[in-house]
Amino acid sequence: xxxxxxxxxxxxxxxxxxxxxxxxxxxxxxxxxxxxxxxxxxxxxxxxxxxxxxxxxxxxxxxxxxxxxxxxxxxxxxxxxxxxxxxxxxxxxxxxxxxxxxxxxxxxxxxxxxxxxxxxxxxxxxxxxxxxxxxxxxxxxxxxxxxxxxxxxxxxxxxxxxxxxxxxxxxxxxxxxxxxxxxxxxxxxxxxxxxxxxxxxxxxxxxxxxxxxxxxxxxxxxxxxxxxxxxxxxxxxxxxxxxxxxxxxxxxxxxxxxxxxxxxxxxxxxxxxxxxxxxxxxxxxxxxxxxxxxxxxxxxxxxxxxxxxxxxxxxxxxxxxxxxxxxxxxxxxxxxxxxxxxxxxxxxxxxxxxxxxxxxxxxxxxxxxxxxxxxxxxxxxxxxxxxxxxxxxxxxxxxxxxxxxxxxxxxxxxxxxxxxxxxxxxxxxxxxxxxxxxxxxxxxxxxxxxxxxxxxxxxxxxxxxxxxxxxxx
Amino acid sequence: xxxxxxxxxxxxxxxxxxxxxxxxxxxxxxxxxxxxxxxxxxxxxxxxxxxxxxxxxxxxxxxxxxxxxxxxxxxxxxxxxxxxxxxxxxxxxxxx
Numbered sequence: 001x002x003x004x005x006x007x008x009x010x011x012x013x014x015x016x017x018x019x020x021x022x023x024x025x026x027x028x029x030x031x032x033x034x035x036x037x038x039x040x041x042x043x044x045x046x047x048x049x050x051x052x053x054x055x056x057x058x059x060x061x062x063x064x065x066x067x068x069x070x071x072x073x074x075x076x077x078x079x080x081x082x083x084x085x086x087x088x089x090x091x092x093x094x095x096x097x098x099x100x101x102x103x104x105x106x107x108x109x110x111x112x113x114x115x116x117x118x119x120x121x122x123x124x125x126x127x128x129x130x131x132x133x134x135x136x137x138x139x140x141x142x143x144x145x146x147x148x149x150x151x152x153x154x155x156x157x158x159x160x161x162x163x164x165x166x167x168x169x170x171x172x173x174x175x176x177x178x179x180x181x182x183x184x185x186x187x188x189x190x191x192x193x194x195x196x197x198x199x200x201x202x203x204x205x206x207x208x209x210x211x212x213x214x215x216x217x218x219x220x221x222x223x224x225x226x227x228x229x230x231x232x233x234x235x236x237x238x239x240x241x242x243x244x245x246x247x248x249x250x251x252x253x254x255x256x257x258x259x260x261x262x263x264x265x266x267x268x269x270x271x272x273x274x275x276x277x278x279x280x281x282x283x284x285x286x287x288x289x290x291x292x293x294x295x296x297x298x299x300x301x302x303x304x305x306x307x308x309x310x311x312x313x314x315x316x317x318x319x320x321x322x323x324x325x326x327x328x329x330x331x332x333x334x335x336x337x338x339x340x341x342x343x344x345x346x347x348x349x350x351x352x353x354x355x356x357x358x359x360x361x362x363x364x365x366x367x368x369x370x371x372x373x374x375x376x377x378x379x380x381x382x383x384x385x386x387x388x389x390x391x392x393x394x395x396x397x398x399x400x401x402x403x404x405x406x407x408x409x410x411x412x413x414x415x416x417x418x419x420x421x422x423x424x425x426x427x428x429x430x431x432x433x434x435x436x437x438x439x440x441x442x443x444x445x446x447x448x449x450x451x452x453x454x455x456x457x458x459x460x461x462x463x464x465x466x467x468x469x470x471x472x473x
Numbered sequence: 474x475x476x477x478x479x480x481x482x483x484x485x486x487x488x489x490x491x492x493x494x495x496x497x498x499x500x501x502x503x504x505x506x507x508x509x510x511x512x513x514x515x516x517x518x519x520x521x522x523x524x525x526x527x528x529x530x531x532x533x534x535x536x537x538x539x540x541x542x543x544x545x546x547x548x549x550x551x552x553x554x555x556x557x558x559x560x561x562x563x564x565x566x567x568x569x
Contacts, residue, residue, distance in 0.1 A: 010483070017487075020517065021494055027502045027510050030567035037513050037564060041557040044516065047523060057529045059539065066543040067522075070550025077551075078558035083566075086508060086559070093515040093556060096548040103545040104524040107538045111531050117477050186537070220511055227518045228488065234524050235480050237487045242520040244488050245495035249514045252499050253507060351504060358507030365566040376504055 004054045012050060013238040019043040020242060024249075047238055083366040084323045087355040088145035091138050091216055097223035098134025101127050101230045102193065108233050109177070110186055116233075123232040125174045128189065129196045130229060134222040136200030141207075141215050145355055151209030153271045159206060160270075166199045206271035210320075210397075210436035212355045213257045214268045221250030253357045260351035262414040300426075300450040305466040307424040307450065311388035313344040315380065317417055318364065320354050321394020321429060325456035328367035331393055334464050335369065341467075347373050348380045348417050350398040377417055385421040392419060392427045394456050396435030399425075401442055411437045419443070426450045428459040509563045516556025522549035 004012070020043045026036030057063060081089045105127030108116070116124065143149035156162055173195055177188035207215045224246025231239025258265050266272075298306075308314065316335060322328055335345045347369060353360040364374060384390065392399055399419040403411040419425050420443050427444065431453050434440050443449055452459045502510050525545040528534070534542065 014487075017491065021491075021498065024495070024510075024513075025498050027498075027506050027513075029503075030506070030564050033506055033509055033513075034561065034564045037509070037557060037560045040513060040517060044520065044553060044557075047520070048526070051523050051526050055527060055530050057526055058532065059529050059534065059542075062539055062543050063526065063529050063546060066546035067550045070547035070552075071554040073547075074551040074553065074555025075558055078555045078562060081559065083563070086512070086563070089555075089559065090508075090512055090515060093512070093552050096552050097515060097518040097521065100519070100521040100525060100545040100549040100552070103541040103548075104521055104528060107528050107534075107541050107545075108524075111528070111534065111538060119477065119481055217511070220514065223518045224514065227521045230521050230524045232484055234527060235484065236523060236527075237484065239520050239524060240484055240487045241491040242517045244491040246514040246518045248492045248495035249499045249510065252496060253511060256504075256507075349504070356508055357511065358504055358509070361505035362508045362563055362566070365563075365568075371505070371567065374505065 001056050002053050009054065010237055013047075013236070014241075016043050016047050016050070016238055017241040019046075020245065024245065083362050084326075085146065086362060087212060087216055087359060088142045090356060091142035091145055091212075091219065094216070094219040094223045095135045095138030095142065098131045098138060098219075098226050100131075101223070101226035102131025102135060102196075104230050105131060105233060106189055106193065108230075109189060120233045120235070121178065123229050125177070125192070127226060127229040127233055128192055129170060129174075129199075130222060131226040132193050132196030133200035133203065134219055134226055136197040137204035137215075137222070138200075138219045140201055140204035141212060141219060144209050145212055145216075153206045153208040155206050155271065156202070159202070163199070163202055166195060166202060169195050170199065203269070207268065208271065208436065209355075211268050211271075213352050213357055213359070214254060214261070214263075214265070216356045217250050217253035217257055218265070218269070219250075221247050221254060224248075224250055257352060257357055260415065262411075300452055301462065301466070304424075304426045304450045304452060304463065305470060307389045307426065308338065308391075308463065308467060309341075309470060311338075311343055311423070313387045313389075314338055314346075315384065315387050315390045315419070315422065316345065316347045317390060317392045317395050317399055317419055318347060318349070318353060318360055319393065319395025319398060320359075321396075322456055323354065323359075323363050323394070325394060325430070327393060327428075327456040327460055328363055328369075330457055330460040330464065331391075332364070332367040332369045334391075334460050334467075335373065337464060337467060341471075345373060346375055346380060346383075348375055348377065348384075348419075350377055350395070350417055353395065353398060377415060381418050384418045387422040389424045389426065390419045390422040392425060392429065393460065394429060396429060396441055397437045397439070398435075399441070399443060400435065400437070400439060402439050405442070409437070409439045411439050420446060422448075424448050424450060426452060426463075428452050428454075428456045428463075430455065505567075509560045512556055512563065513560040516553055516560065519549045519552035519556060522546065522553060525549055
């Protein structure tokens with residue numbers, strides 16, 4: 001063991017923090033991000049080694065195997081998980097972060113030889129509560145993301161009242177633990193963990209599947225916050241700095257996701273966007289004027305093929321439905337085929353497409369769609385009007401014109417991809433049901449919309465076959 | 474100035490500085506890297522592992538404390554290794 005003064009310790013910790021920050025600063029492009037990720041891993045490894053050599057860590061027979069088990073599971077899972085499951089994996093990790101913080105706080109509060117300052121005691125209880133809420137909330141989210149739980153939110157009778165009551169119980173249990181010692185304190189703390197876990201469930205259970213991008217970011221914030229709180233308890237600047245960085249990252253992503261849906265965080269967290277019924281019948285200005293692109297007698301399939309064959313420019317709008325149908329490889333093949341025919345093919349990615357921030361980019365990267373073809377909403381939205389054909393695959397709300405044409409619907413004011421402005425819109429969705437918002441999509445009634453309902457994988461495959469046979473014939 | 478007050482001031486400064494720098498940097502991360510960013514920050518929140526290791530400097534941990542410390546190490550070890558590994562795997566799929 002090496003003796004280190006407090007000042008030396010803080011300097012070394014801050015040096016490690018500096019490396020972590022340099023790592024995050026590299027997240028501008030994939031090549032840099034790879035370097036940044038590597039820097040982060042090196043900094044964390046160094047931090048662990050530093051703690052081990054500068055402290056007298058005992059019970060090696062516990063420490064060694066426990067870390068090895070966690071690391072091995074982490075490694076195996078990270079190698080096997082596919083990109084559709086990434087949000088569930090991230091949710092699980094948020095939860096594991098909460099679990100670790102909760103347990104460390106618990107032991108810090110109860111261990112015999114520590115004389116905790118008031119700050120440490122207060123942050124200790126906060127660490128238990130925040131950690132437990134993060135754990136159970138994340139497990140609910142992971143359950144929804146892996147389809148263990150249904151996608152619809154669950155509402156209890158008097159949901160807000162239950163939340164307040166649980167909060168009251170938590171306050172009482174903290175008071176009980178703070179005023180007692182020994183076995184009584186430990187019992188109060190265990191009850192506190194149980195109550196906090198229940199709080200996390202009550203809070204997360206009323207958030208539905210399509211709001212996962214917000215909730216997963218919010219839980220990421222909480223897991224960082226829990227780590228920072230533990231840092232305050234044990235007066236470790238490295239935990240505080242890393243935890244605070246994660247907290248700010250999670251907050252920013254939460255904010256970006258909320259803005260992209262034109263909703264407030266409170267609105268999402270309280271599950272306010274229940275299906276308020278359809279958006280009603282919507283006047284569709286272009287319906288009367290727009291002439292059908294082909295004789296109405298033709299079926300949508302052949303009209304879609306004709307539209308794609310005639311198009312000079314095509315924009316593909318992928319949604320989470322594409323991932324659910326495992327249709328990304330087919331969509332990538334179709335894009336290649338169209339490009340080989342000399343057409344300009346681009347993908348328009350809505351910020352909340354997928355189940356977590358940036359998820360669609362990862363899904364398309366897995367399907368080997370070149371990044372040059374991917375465009376963010378703000379960069380491509382003005383181009384739809386000059387585009388011949390749009391192919392919507394497994395997306396509904398993000399292309400629902402009711403968001404800009406009708407007031408008073410749950411999605412009114414939400415920024416959408418203006419697919420309806422294109423010459424023809426091919427919709428390869430599972431069915432004509434509205435998206436998660438419950439608002440009918442007037443796009444489906446537009447004469448220029450070609451509706452190919454059914455499994456997107458089959459639909460796109462048929463388009464590929466159709467285009468190929470047309471070229472041969 | 475007592476030692477407690479000193480350490481609170483240092484901690485508050487570190488907290489504010491990292492939150493500020495973190496915010497400034499993360500606002501510049503493009504949308505396409507948001508998923509890798511989040512999985513990488515998950516590995517960073519596994520920094521709690523240091524807290525878990527430091528628990529074991531206590532000479533007389535109760536069996537419950539030992540068990541809790543071990544589970545904390547498993548959870549944080551999972552996040553640490555899993556977080557960095559999955560981020561690296563995702564970033565490899567981005568050609569450039």
